[in-house]
Amino acid sequence: MMNLISNAFLVVRPLEKRNKLIDEYNLIIEGLRSKGINIIELTSKEHLLSTKYLCSGHWISSLGKGVVVVYPMSSLGRQQERNDLVFDLLGRKGFKINDVVDFTEAENEGFFLEGTGSIVLDRLNCVAYVSVSKCSDEELFVEFCEELEFTPVIFRSSYSDGLEVLHTSRILTVTESFSIVASCMVKDKKERKMLSLQLKKSGRDLIYISEQQVENYVTDIKQVKNDKGDSFVVMSKSIFDSLYTDQKNTLGKHGEFLVFDCREIERQGKHSIGSILNDIFS
Structure with missing residues (x-):
């Protein structure tokens, strides 16, 4: 069985030229570390074109037992985010890498699977x-599921204007003890029912959200979790402000709230704090 919550989180330090972004980032990292949460910083490459480069989980993920997966990205700008220095960095921090499963050759055929953006895992x-x-x-x-022994759950989702949802993590998250899903954006009734049933079967608290959320x-x-095993529920202020009272009450059962100002991260990258915290398992 794989670990459910990681020992540490890999983050990509923003480019220094993005002053407002790095100021916001520094406050977040300081806040997390003050709670005993292990943060490993990877220095970003210079001259990155992508605005999503803080999301290292899109190109690399750790599955525990020394297994690391590297993923094919959908654009040249995103492919340039991959940084081989991460392996040396993790080694210096005491994380063993026994096997690297590399799917990046699929880029040559025009097929993509953008890591923890594309794939949401129920590790339990x-x-x-x-x-x-x-x-x-x-x-x-x-192929990922066959290689790494996961049961696949496949569906399609879209926004109200008909545009497809590019990343599964935009409408679904699965944590140790709760799940959040925008099942309203899965338009096929059979797929929507199948998804909800699968999530309910896990036994976690299930929170349904709207497209606006x-x-x-x-x-x-x-x-x-921190080095003492204390549990925290981390989110941005904009997320906190958009939650209903009953949703906050449910989430409050699963850890102390840590709420950070992520306005620049959200404005520039169109993602929030969860996407920049890449789980690293020993």
């Missing part, structure tokens, strides 16, 4: 979820 039950899109290829996802990054809530 070894279930993997994907919302199929141009960034989240179905056949490549099935998706736009406010509510699935970017992150459950983390």
